[in-house]
Amino acid sequence: MAYKYSGRVIRTGKAWTDNDGIQHPANWMLWDDATKSAKGLVWEDDPASFDGRFYWSDGVAKALDDVNAVDEDGNVIMEDGEQVVTLGLKSNAIATVKAQAGGLLAPTDWMVIKASEVADYSLPTDVATFRAAIRTASNSIETAITGASDLAAFVALYDVPVDADGNATGNAPINDWPDEI
Numbered sequence: 001m002a003y004k005y006s007g008r009v010i011r012t013g014k015a016w017t018d019n020d021g022i023q024h025p026a027n028w029m030l031w032d033d034a035t036k037s038a039k040g041l042v043w044e045d046d047p048a049s050f051d052g053r054f055y056w057s058d059g060v061a062k063a064l065d066d067v068n069a070v071d072e073d074g075n076v077i078m079e080d081g082e083q084v085v086t087l088g089l090k091s092n093a094i095a096t097v098k099a100q101a102g103g104l105l106a107p108t109d110w111m112v113i114k115a116s117e118v119a120d121y122s123l124p125t126d127v128a129t130f131r132a133a134i135r136t137a138s139n140s141i142e143t144a145i146t147g148a149s150d151l152a153a154f155v156a157l158y159d160v161p162v163d164a165d166g167n168a169t170g171n172a173p174i175n176d177w178p179d180e181i
Contacts, residue, residue, distance in 0.1 A: 003041045010041060054089065054155055061151050063088040089154055093145045093174065101138035104177060105131055126181055133178040144173050 002009045010016045015026045018040060031039070048058035055061050069077040069084035077084040087095075108127050115123040148154035157174040170176070 001046050097141045104134045130181045137177050
């Protein structure tokens with residue numbers, strides 16, 4: 001929220017100069033609304049807040065599903081002979097889940113490789129169980145993402161469950177990974 005003059009913010013307690021070169025005093029805030037308006041000052045509210053994970057701006061939701069890109073005339077946008085596709089929230093979320101799963105599996109990858117290459121080494125049971133739990137969680141999260149029928153259902157995947165007192169009781173479905181080994 002601020003007063004603006006010709007598009008620039010006029011700070012409270014600071015003198016300012018208008019487009020005609022006239023300097024106005026630092027106590028300009030004491031002017032009544034009519035005087036401020038006559039001097040060209042305009043009050044502008046801050047833009048409404050919005051969650052940038054799901055919206056481009058206030059009330060303008062990002063697409064859940066992938067969208068084939070078109071120009072302002074509705075013509076298909078091509079790049080290297082391929083249709084340009086703008087990934088939707090679901091595709092981006094699934095890519096994030098796959099990266100998270102890969103990151104959780106990576107520290108034990110060497111054990112899997114060693115078990116496949118060294119005859120007298122077997123993967124420890126707790127490691128095998130943990131890796132299976134990661135893959136199961138990844139599949140469950142991806143299924144939940146894919147199954148979100150609308151933006152509200154998709155946004156709900158990011159909500160941490162809480163008890164009656166408002167205390168977290170677990171992880172948000174989008175981040176419901178098993179504990180480490």
